[in-house]
Amino acid sequence: MIGKIIKLTGGFYYIKSGDEVFETRARGNFRHSKVEPIVGDDVEFKYEEKTLGYIEKVYPRKNMLTRPRVSNVDLALIVIPVLDPKYNLVIIDKTIIQAEHEGIDLAIVINKADLDSESAEELARIYKNSGFETFVISDKDDNIENLRAYLHGKTVALCGVSGAGKSTITSRILNKEVEVGKVSEKTKRGKHTTRHTEILYNDDIYIFDTPGFSSLTLKIEEEDLKNYFREFKNFNTCKFNNCNHIKEPKCAVKDAVDRGEIEKSRYENYLYIFNELKEKGEY
Numbered sequence: 001m002i003g004k005i006i007k008l009t010g011g012f013y014y015i016k017s018g019d020e021v022f023e024t025r026a027r028g029n030f031r032h033s034k035v036e037p038i039v040g041d042d043v044e045f046k047y048e049e050k051t052l053g054y055i056e057k058v059y060p061r062k063n064m065l066t067r068p069r070v071s072n073v074d075l076a077l078i079v080i081p082v083l084d085p086k087y088n089l090v091i092i093d094k095t096i097i098q099a100e101h102e103g104i105d106l107a108i109v110i111n112k113a114d115l116d117s118e119s120a121e122e123l124a125r126i127y128k129n130s131g132f133e134t135f136v137i138s139d140k141d142d143n144i145e146n147l148r149a150y151l152h153g154k155t156v157a158l159c160g161v162s163g164a165g166k167s168t169i170t171s172r173i174l175n176k177e178v179e180v181g182k183v184s185e186k187t188k189r190g191k192h193t194t195r196h197t198e199i200l201y202n203d204d205i206y207i208f209d210t211p212g213f214s215s216l217t218l219k220i221e222e223e224d225l226k227n228y229f230r231e232f233k234n235f236n237t238c239k240f241n242n243c244n245h246i247k248e249p250k251c252a253v254k255d256a257v258d259r260g261e262i263e264k265s266r267y268e269n270y271l272y273i274f275n276e277l278k279e280k281g282e283y
């Protein structure tokens with residue numbers, strides 16, 4: 001049988017095949033592969049009611065996140081609350097860099113727009129102008145149809161700080177009750193988060209109910225950082241073709257910042273992160 005691992009908990013894998021979910025044992029059950037199956041994997045498995053089944057084969061992964069350990073993510077949806085908690089654009093841009101680095105498509109959701117609609121529009125402008133699909137939503141408004149349509153057919157990792165509204169969005173998108181606040185309790189205690197990873201789904205949208213890869217450190221060379229700022233690529237006429245867009249003369253990126261064609265906050269965060277990488281080799 002063929003299916004997708006949707007949950008790993010207490011020593012069992014739960015595999016969704018068609019409309020059914022099968023429970024299989026986690027240990028000693030994948031004979032022909034040395035790969036340890038993780039949530040998100042597409043697998044071949046044998047199912048027997050008595051002994052439960054076992055996984056025979058893990059299909060090659062499109063990609064993999066390490067925290068949480070999940071595979072085959074089609075989209076990282078980065079959730080930015082306008083307030084409560086107040087967003088931090090350096091952390092947002094670092095999360096974007098991580099997704100770009102992993103080769104995962106990403107989109108932005110500005111959430112809690114009801115708390116400050118002006119800030120919400122300002123944030124949306126920054127990320128739209130920087131080349132990202134951007135949605136503005138609030139749980140006080142019935143305005144998620146566009147977002148839901150966009151997520152159709154995708155496996156989505158919601159990324160964002162605790163309290164950003166990830167669980168709220170998940171339950172609205174999937175039309176399902178999701179325990180709001182549950183993940184943060186687990187995260188605070190720490191130990192449960194690695195034991196239990198689950199994909200929530202409805203119809204053909206799959207969502208990871210985890211904090212996403214917000215707390216990863218990334219090791220990249222500072223010279224490579226510019227490759228993860230997609231809007232910089234529109235301005236490729238710098239005098240030096242290895243220009244880092246810092247202090248070099250005749251820099252097309254800096255000129256674009258001066259003209260307002262590249263968002264100031266994005267460029268400032270680029271400089272900040274560049275220096276961090278230069279000093280520490282990671283962030």
Ligand SMILES: Nc1nc2c(ncn2[C@@H]2O[C@H](COP(=O)(O)OP(=O)(O)OP(=O)(O)O)[C@@H](O)[C@H]2O)c(=O)[nH]1
Nearest residue numbers: 112138139162163164165166167168180181183184
């Ligand atoms: N005003 C307002 N509050 C919201 C909105 N969306 C979520 N909230 C509230 O924000 C709080 C946090 O929401 P959650 O959905 O639990 O946030 P989370 O990102 O899942 O947080 P963790 O589970 O800790 O990672 C809850 O009290 C929600 O009711 C919104 O659009 N507007």
Ligand SMILES: [Zn+2]
Nearest residue numbers: 238243245251
């Ligand atoms: Zn340049």
